[in-house]
Amino acid sequence: MNQEFKKTTFRDDYTFYNSPESIRRFPFPFWEDKYMYSVNIEPHVKGPAGSVYEFPIDINEHYVSEMADRAIVLKEDPLRCQALPHMMLAQWDFLELLMTSMARDYPQWFSLTTEGDHWHWINKPLGIDQKFTFGDPSTLPQEPMEYIGRQCQGDFSIQDQRDGQLWMDAGIITTQADWSLDFDVGMNFMEWHGPVPLAHDMKVFDRALKFLLNLQLGQPVRRLNWTMTINPRLDTSPENFHKWGSDRTTVTPENVGDKVHLRVELQALFRLPRSNAILFSIRGYLIKLRELVTVPKWGRRLPRVLGSLPMELIDYKGITRYRDTTLEWLAKYDDGQPTSPGGGPD
Amino acid sequence: MLVDGIKSRPQYPGLTADAFAKVHVFAADGDGAQAVIDLFERQGRDINGRVIVVYADTAPGAPDYASRLEALPVELVHCMPTVATAITRLVGVLNVARMGTRIYASGTETMIGLTVQLAQELGMDPATVITEHRGSRARRVQCVHCKGMTENVTTNIVTCAHCGLSLLVRDHYSKRRAAFQGVCVDAEVRGEIPEITEIFK
Known part of the structure; x- marks a missing residue:
């Protein structure tokens, strides 16, 4: 992806859109015509060139715009970035993983040179040139997690591992699907997943936790999650729910294609080397339904999935008010033909 | 919109003596x-x-x-x-x-x-x-919007003592905040508020 970075917005006038290439590489999350929770975890290995799986950290055409949006969120609400005191080593682990990945996989934009603990980081798209001492927070303008988190797409939380549990003890979370880092910080895996319906009874979290506690260094894993968002709004936080919640009432048969977005999270988990913590990256992708239906397979499949969702999930994902209008609009794209297995376009 | 039976809700198993404590x-x-x-x-x-x-x-x-x-x-x-x-x-x-x-x-x-x-x-x-x-089930509720605490909440919906929004009291509980989470109940349609009942007596 050697494109220009777009200058679009995720608030106010909402000028966000995807290029045709960006649509083709969208990680469509439904591999069959229905959806239910599962521990759909797979190795986070290198995928096809140009795909969102090509590199561990995916940087795309929205990079500069997303970082500008993150800066606005952090300016208005610094509590979106928090780290408990014992997480400093994990913060450095996190910074190292991001800088080395980004510099290795996108040398045209990022460079990292190291001489012992003396590091030199250059971020060309954001115009940053920083020399610092690895391990010394006073040599960076922010703590390491915030510093590099402001320069990488996706939300990040860092989990400490102790007592056979994972504890969400740090995070930089500005594009979340309706959960609060400030409220959840310090919770364990079961606690922060508390509000998710159905999945607890299915033992999804027990199995996922057992799996993650054994996550190995150098063998990251990934899964997709999804929800729907009205307007291409990244900051769908509970903190601002009273500001964006009413958007859900603005969907009409005329504006479905432009207003309703499928929001997919490519979630990846990495074991960190020094702290033994686990990094959870939540890389969000937005696509307008008008863009989505340009892929015929997705246009067929999405109405089938939305039409067969359990009521609890519809409520939990906040789709209730506009599901019917959306389904009516999508109906014309489902010609009844069978769809091929897997999520990718035909 | 929100569900019951959330797992972060604390359990209180009852007092038992620790025979080894000094x-x-x-x-x-x-x-x-x-x-x-x-x-x-x-x-x-x-x-x-x-x-x-x-x-x-x-x-x-x-x-x-x-x-x-x-x-x-x-x-x-x-x-x-x-x-x-x-x-x-x-x-x-x-x-x-x-x-x-x-x-x-x-x-x-x-x-x-x-x-x-x-x-x-x-x-x-x-x-x-x-x-x-023992005693009252009244809750301490943190407004997710302004972060203010509202004490002694006995109803499913409460007016935030700080910012005045109508909050739905969830079962989602934070030990660090020692509080349940309150989320604006009429964010989608302002003034559209479900029946208010006293449920945490």
Whole structure:
């Protein structure tokens, strides 16, 4: 992806859109015509060139715009970035993983040179040139997690591992699907997943936790999650729910294609080397339904999935008010033909 | 819009004596005193070493819990007028606590929650606090929007004491905040508020 970075917005006038290439590489999350929770975890290995799986950290055409949006969120609400005191080593682990990945996989934009603990980081798209001492927070303008988190797409939380549990003890979370880092910080895996319906009874979290506690260094894993968002709004936080919640009432048969977005999270988990913590990256992708239906397979499949969702999930994902209008609009794209297995376009 | 039975909701299994503790610190409010008295009746011989009680005397109807607590084989009962003053006193007690100290909390969810929060802030494992719920189910609610705390919430929906939004009180609970989460209930359509009922009595 050697494109220009777009200058679009995720608030106010909402000028966000995807290029045709960006649509083709969208990680469509439904591999069959229905959806239910599962521990759909797979190795986070290198995928096809140009795909969102090509590199561990995916940087795309929205990079500069997303970082500008993150800066606005952090300016208005610094509590979106928090780290408990014992997480400093994990913060450095996190910074190292991001800088080395980004510099290795996108040398045209990022460079990292190291001489012992003396590091030199250059971020060309954001115009940053920083020399610092690895391990010394006073040599960076922010703590390491915030510093590099402001320069990488996706939300990040860092989990400490102790007592056979994972504890969400740090995070930089500005594009979340309706959960609060400030409220959840310090919770364990079961606690922060508390509000998710159905999945607890299915033992999804027990199995996922057992799996993650054994996550190995150098063998990251990934899964997709999804929800729907009205307007291409990244900051769908509970903190601002009273500001964006009413958007859900603005969907009409005329504006479905432009207003309703499928929001997919490519979630990846990495074991960190020094702290033994686990990094959870939540890389969000937005696509307008008008863009989505340009892929015929997705246009067929999405109405089938939305039409067969359990009521609890519809409520939990906040789709209730506009599901019917959306389904009516999508109906014309489902010609009844069978769809091929897997999520990718035909 | 929101579901019941959330897993972060604390469980209060009831007080049991730690026979190996050298110091027993009881934090209680209101009818929580009765849980302490019951424990001594049930397991008094397992409670060895020093016993210190910090009690918020908030029980309605003045059942004279304070003197009943003082009648127990305890070193000292700090009898305080409110939960807030009791927690302040508890800070002082725990600041000089040593290895082998066991903390018990009984009474309202707020009293238990603030005790667990304090234990955590002092570097103890919050899971080691032994808890028993007694009395009111009123909740301490944090507004997710302005972060303000609203105390003694007994209804499913409450007006935030700080920013004035109507909040739906969820079961989602944070030990660090010692509070349940409140989320704007009419964010989608302002003024569209479900029936308000008293459910946390």
